[in-house]
Amino acid sequence: MRDRDLATSSSPARATSRRPPYSIDVILFTPRGAQLAVLCVRAADPRSRERWQLPTDWAAGDETLDVAARRVARAAAGVEPTWMEQVGAFADGQRHPGGATLTVAFVAVVPATVLDVANPDVAWFSVGEPPTLPPRHRVMLDAALETLRTRMDYAPIAFKLLPAMFTLSELQQMYEILLGRRLHKASFRRALQGAVLVEPTEEWRSEGRGRPAQFYRFAPRKRRQGRRPVRFDLL
Amino acid sequence: MRDRDLATSSSPARATSRRPPYSIDVILFTPRGAQLAVLCVRAADPRSRERWQLPTDWAAGDETLDVAARRVARAAAGVEPTWMEQVGAFADGQRHPGGATLTVAFVAVVPATVLDVANPDVAWFSVGEPPTLPPRHRVMLDAALETLRTRMDYAPIAFKLLPAMFTLSELQQMYEILLGRRLHKASFRRALQGAVLVEPTEEWRSEGRGRPAQFYRFAPRKRRQGRRPVRFDLL
DNA sequence: CGAATTAGTACCCGCGGGATACTTATGTCA
DNA sequence: TGACATAAGTATCCCGCGGGTACTAATTCG
Numbered sequence: 001m002r003d004r005d006l007a008t009s010s011s012p013a014r015a016t017s018r019r020p021p022y023s024i025d026v027i028l029f030t031p032r033g034a035q036l037a038v039l040c041v042r043a044a045d046p047r048s049r050e051r052w053q054l055p056t057d058w059a060a061g062d063e064t065l066d067v068a069a070r071r072v073a074r075a076a077a078g079v080e081p082t083w084m085e086q087v088g089a090f091a092d093g094q095r096h097p098g099g100a101t102l103t104v105a106f107v108a109v110v111p112a113t114v115l116d117v118a119n120p121d122v123a124w125f126s127v128g129e130p131p132t133l134p135p136r137h138r139v140m141l142d143a144a145l146e147t148l149r150t151r152m153d154y155a156p157i158a159f160k161l162l163p164a165m166f167t168l169s170e171l172q173q174m175y176e177i178l179l180g181r182r183l184h185k186a187s188f189r190r191a192l193q194g195a196v197l198v199e200p201t202e203e204w205r206s207e208g209r210g211r212p213a214q215f216y217r218f219a220p221r222k223r224r225q226g227r228r229p230v231r232f233d234l235l
Numbered sequence: 236m237r238d239r240d241l242a243t244s245s246s247p248a249r250a251t252s253r254r255p256p257y258s259i260d261v262i263l264f265t266p267r268g269a270q271l272a273v274l275c276v277r278a279a280d281p282r283s284r285e286r287w288q289l290p291t292d293w294a295a296g297d298e299t300l301d302v303a304a305r306r307v308a309r310a311a312a313g314v315e316p317t318w319m320e321q322v323g324a325f326a327d328g329q330r331h332p333g334g335a336t337l338t339v340a341f342v343a344v345v346p347a348t349v350l351d352v353a354n355p356d357v358a359w360f361s362v363g364e365p366p367t368l369p370p371r372h373r374v375m376l377d378a379a380l381e382t383l384r385t386r387m388d389y390a391p392i393a394f395k396l397l398p399a400m401f402t403l404s405e406l407q408q409m410y411e412i413l414l415g416r417r418l419h420k421a422s423f424r425r426a427l428q429g430a431v432l433v434e435p436t437e438e439w440r441s442e443g444r445g446r447p448a449q450f451y452r453f454a455p456r457k458r459r460q461g462r463r464p465v466r467f468d469l470l
Numbered sequence: 471c472g473a474a475t476t477a478g479t480a481c482c483c484g485c486g487g488g489a490t491a492c493t494t495a496t497g498t499c500a
Numbered sequence: 501t502g503a504c505a506t507a508a509g510t511a512t513c514c515c516g517c518g519g520g521t522a523c524t525a526a527t528t529c530g
Contacts, residue, residue, distance in 0.1 A: 403477085403478085404476080404478095420478085421478090421479075421480090424478080424479090440477095443475090443476080444474075444475050444476065445474085445475040445476025445477065446475080446476050446477040446478075447476090447477080448476075448477055448478090449477085449478090
């Protein structure tokens with residue numbers, strides 16, 4: 001079975017050498033509805049106790065960690081993440097598919113527009129109800145969410161999940177999905193205004209009911225430098 | 236399409252039979268005067284371009300990362316760190332003593348009372364004027380400081396550097412050393428009060444000039460739970 | 471006793487976030 | 501065509517909290 005074989009090799013083969021190398025695993029999130037979803041791949045190893053796991057592969061010797069992680073993400077999702085950051089190294093004994101002694105985990109995001117996953121060995125799960133994962137992957141998923149949310153004040157993650165032009169309501173919804181909780185409208189806009197994170201365009205949204213919304217764009221570096229980060233976690 | 240197939244294709248770059256393992260490096264800080272100091276060890280390899288480097292060792296197969304890091308710290312400083320946390324994995328090509336392809340870095344602290352380093356191959360350097368370090372260690376030092384300071388709101392690092400009983404002035408000084416900047420006295424005490432992080436004892440400091448200071452102790456978990464962390468970075 | 475020193479507190483001010491309610495601008499439908 | 505629904509965007513008030521300043525308190529030293 002072609003699919004089966006392909007899926008099988010998605011997890012690192014059991015290490016045969018005396019010193020097993022390390023794996024690069026990616027926790028890939030995307031906004032889906034009002035929640036975040038995490039990308040899982042079907043466990044191919046028939047000995048695996050769990051049916052799903054996170055995208056993983058061995059690190060190649062000549063790759064940097066970032067490049068390797070992008071490769072793993074692209075292999076699983078079919079597209080490049082629009083934002084990515086290292087979560088850390090995990091090696092504290094929990095079982096890992098493939099038996100890697102050490103795993104370097106990365107958290108990444110992709111926009112919702114590329115959710116067309118035809119591959120039956122890949123699926124998105126709500127972060128609220130993830131499938132049963134191998135122990136180390138379970139730990140890494142929680143750590144990845146933690147990293148994602150603590151980085152939101154400093155990295156423009158929400159913008160990397162939206163088109164170049166967006167309304168402030170869309171931006172706020174994206175922040176709410178990423179942070180997993182509601183934000184206050186007036187405070188949100190005040191914070192954006194204060195940090196000069198966005199600038200208005202001449203475009204207005206025409207579709208839909210209600211008052212049209214003005215489109216904004218992410219403010220270029222030049223106009224943002226020197227500004228302190230917005231502490232959205234305080235809103 | 237090809238990329239997606241790669242998602243499940245078996246192309247883990249074949250490891251050489253003798254793949255080098257990863258190293259565990261520790262960035263160990265201690266309060267010294269009004270500044271932090273970092274522990275460095277003399278470069279043993281005569282081919283090393285730099286005279287100093289950070290404590291490092293290969294990871295043993297059967298150790299967890301934490302245990303290995305504690306071992307490295309103990310070997311260099313002679314004592315166990317009182318607080319430690321992982322910084323991350325570093326493997327982006329910078330030169331590393333020993334030639335490790337991957338390094339897992341830990342940040343740790345020890346109280347100032349154990350500064351008696353008789354070993355001439357070990358020395359403390361002010362973080363403001365560190366010695367020339369191998370490239371990867373230079374990067375790791377900055378990352379470790381960053382990790383230390385961002386964790387201060389959530390981990391009782393300052394308390395781990397003080398005796399069981401301390402005055403609020405001593406506590407504030409410790410926070411100032413760790414954060415690298417002055418704090419406002421009234422705000423600092425208000426924040427402590429609000430978070431119920433400390434509780435007064437019946438003891439008073441007898442030594443020294445000026446008004447005696449009341450001794451406090453770190454409040455036990457039971458009395459602190461439910462309280463939100465103190466954002467000392469906002470003070 | 472008074473000056474110096476350190477600990478601890480009181481007061482005021484201003485900023486910024488939360489809540490609420492309001493205005494504005496569209497679509498929908500009777 | 502006008503009332504209503506819907507969504508965007510704003511105004512206003514309140515209050516908590518951090519910063520600045522200056523004050524009081526308790527000790528040592530000369």
